[in-house]
């Protein structure tokens with residue numbers, strides 16, 4: 329079972345009830361009321377190791393390790409807040425709206441254990457318990473790539489900066505076109521590599537002609553601590569002969585490294601499709617129209633009509649500002665509605681969401697995007713003045729999604 333907002337609420341209701349239960353006080357910590365029957369050693373550590381250790385580990389990208397009691401208990405209140413807000417672990421699509429692959433949220437039971445512990449005095453458990461040491465994992469999750477493109481030089485995140493971005497172009501040196509089933513990144517210094525976008529540099533190949541800047545042909549939205557999910561058999565990105573790969577890395581330091589310079593040299597890994605033939609994964613950009621006006625409430629809705637029959641396999645928000653709830657539905661020519669996704673945008677956690685099963689959508693289907701702005705000021709600056717054409721491009725850039733699709737009757741071909 330996956331976490332839903334409803335299960336978060338249920339877990340909170342249970343907590344309220346248990347707070348009313350008799351208070352036990354642990355010797356030596358007389359100031360803290362221990363109401364939690366769950367301890368770090370026995371109950372919480374296994375969940376943190378399973379669900380948080382890819383990032384919250386010494387040397388990891390997150391601001392603190394949670395892998396020992398001493399590391400974790402000072403963060404109890406923050407952990408409670410992040411879990412209740414469904415910010416952590418980072419997976420910001422809501423369960424039950426659309427059918428997405430690989431959701432990684434906590435189960436209701438796990439949520440109950442962690443919230444009970446975090447709010448119930450954070451008991452440690454047996455003092456002499458020996459927990460296994462958890463080490464940072466920094467390796468290719470899908471095994472060594474077919475083509476490894478190491479960045480040409482170190483990038484230094486300066487001592488006086490907390491974050492920075494670098495963009496590099498990497499020649500593939502491919503003599504002929506190839507089908508690609510997955511693209512990954514191996515950080516050189518995992519503690520500062522916060523996210524990356526990997527794309528095909530030649531935007532002329534992007535296909536879809538549209539107003540405004542040509543959308544990037546994104547191969548991967550890379551995030552820390554995620555296993556590469558190679559594309560299902562038979563579908564692949566096409567990489568032209570001589571392709572150049574663009575990689576844009578966002579570096580971010582945690583407070584532990586404030587005032588220190590840190591260098592990174594990451595490697596992009598490309599995995600070719602096994603067979604000679606494949607069906608091309610195409611992109612359909614969906615952007616808010618330039619002269620858009622906001623609704624009366626903190627909501628803005630727009631539609632984009634599909635010009636062709638498609639099978640939609642994935643969807644990604646592209647740099648949408650944080651704290652917007654995006655709901656995407658397909659409205660068929662017959663008026664039928666297919667939920668695709670509802671997600672809450674969070675800074676720097678853009679990812680591509682794959683549908684559990686491809687959605688077959690006929691030409692004329694409207695992709696309806698509803699954006700609910702937590703911050704009404706952002707909504708009014710972005711959308712309140714229709715006709716102010718100077719602001720059209722930024723406005724359009726504000727709400728952008730990419731649908732990844734295949735043509736429904738496409739036969740596999742050579743690249």
Ligand code: HEC
Nearest residue numbers: 379380382383384389390391406407410416417418552553
């Ligand atoms: C994929 C990596 C990743 C995973 C998995 C992850 N976190 Fe995080 N976490 C981060 C990063 C990075 C931040 C810093 C904020 C940001 O960049 O969004 C963070 C921030 C936090 C914070 C806020 C810290 C502060 O500064 O107040 C808490 C609490 C937290 N995480 C708890 C958890 C817990 C509990 C889990 C597991 C159930 C978890 N996280 C899983 C990467 C991760």
